[in-house]
Amino acid sequence: METTDRYIRFDWAIKRLLRQKANFGVLEGLLTVLLNEKVEIIELLESESNQQTIDDKFNRVDIKAKNSKGEIIIVEIQNTRELYYLERILYGVAKAITEHISLGERYYEVKKIYSVSILYFDIGIGDDYLYHGQNTFLGVHTGDQLLVSTKEKNAIVSKLPSEIFPEYFLIRVNEFDKVAVTPLEEWIEYLKTGRIRPDTQAPGLAEARRKLVYYNMNPKERHAYDEHLNAIMIQNDVLDGAKLEGRMEGLAEGLAEGKAEGKAEGLAEGLAEGLAEGKAEGLAEGEKNKQIEIARKFKEIGLSTEMIIQGTGLSAEEINAL
Incomplete structure (x- = not known):
């Protein structure tokens, strides 16, 4: 069911309205359904969109946030085709890691990065609208995952590499052609069509219905x-x-x-x-x-x-x- 209200596109909202702390709930809703865990944004970090030098190529991050676990989440939206997009997001993640560990700090201070790309162009061949990738180390002969033991704060802790290495989410908006049933599908429907159901229960979308109305703008x-x-x-x-x-x-x-x-x-x-x-x-x-x-x-x-x-x-x- 479509509403009579007209809602602001997410790419515009993320550059303007969602940077206000009072509106963090909208973005938190998307990240919660995407990561399948409760996400609370503590603060927005300085974005690479503010280039440090003229040679700095990475200048298109829309949002860079820190969650309640101290992890960093990069969200960016790409409306048009880019030939080397995978290389760009890899560069962006690497830069985010190095920016948030100071010289002289232990590697223990390295933060996990989530890179979320909302894409409105055809990045390649695939049937799904959502792709997820992360680093895992699998035994070549056994197929088991490597569990690394490390000493943290005088205790021996076992970790999977996936707990440390970045995770990448590629949302191919134009490939979504389903009837939205799950909260994630409702979010993708909004990203594609700009429509939000009046009875939505998806985290963040109810708040979006209140705050992202086109006619509320001057x-x-x-x-x-x-x-x-x-x-x-x-x-x-x-x-x-x-x-x-x-x-x-x-x-x-x-x-x-x-x-x-x-x-x-x-x-x-x-x-x-x-x-x-x-x-x-x-x-x-x-x-x-x-x-x-x-x-x-x-x-x-x-x-x-x-x-x-x-x-x-x-x-x-x-x-x-x-």
């Missing part, structure tokens, strides 16, 4: 939010166009190569190679021009330079030169 906030939605639509259109162009170029090259060889085998091989190479080149080699075109459209609709930087990764100098 006119200035609503305008900024609407422009955010327009920007996402434009960026996705440009990306789709670049992808299609790459495929068409690959198809043309494949046909040309296949015809030149004059053999059916050559045609098939040329088509396959051309499609693959054309798609890769259309995405990789055209990345810079694509971002410049996106930035130009963002400027036309009046987005700020800061928002354009976040959306394209271009520098302020490159944006001002458009």
Whole structure:
């Protein structure tokens, strides 16, 4: 059942409203159903979105929080395709670990990291909408998990590596096509459609119904939010166009190569190679021009330079030169 209220998209809320301590309950609800344990956010930590140097590549974390157990949770939302996303989240986790252990401290102080990625693009091939990964050490011949004994505070403690190593959650929002039954499914439905059931019992969603209503924003906030939605639509259109162009170029090259060889085998091989190479080149080699075109459209609709930087990764100098 749909409600008559219009709710703010989670990617916007997480950048604005959910940073307020009074609204922590919404994010705590999502993390509780995702991690299958009660999560209480103690504080929001300084986010890598504030770059320390111009060369710092990791600048897109939306929320970095510490839970009641002292563990660190990174939450980030990606609306558009990124070629090296897995490498980026690995870098982000590694940086979070090193940022929260001071020089001279024991390795005992290393905190476990949970990395939660809410993805609105197709990251690869898979049938599920939720993927979870963590480090485990299994016996090559026995299949058993290694249990490590360590001395902590004058006591011998046994730990599984999974209690120390990071955990990764990839939520593929667009792949969710079920009727929501469980609290987790209700959350994914909200992430995908922006709808929340009026009778929801899912942790955090009832609070979201009260606090994330579109018409509760003032006119200035609503305008900024609407422009955010327009920007996402434009960026996705440009990306789709670049992808299609790459495929068409690959198809043309494949046909040309296949015809030149004059053999059916050559045609098939040329088509396959051309499609693959054309798609890769259309995405990789055209990345810079694509971002410049996106930035130009963002400027036309009046987005700020800061928002354009976040959306394209271009520098302020490159944006001002458009």
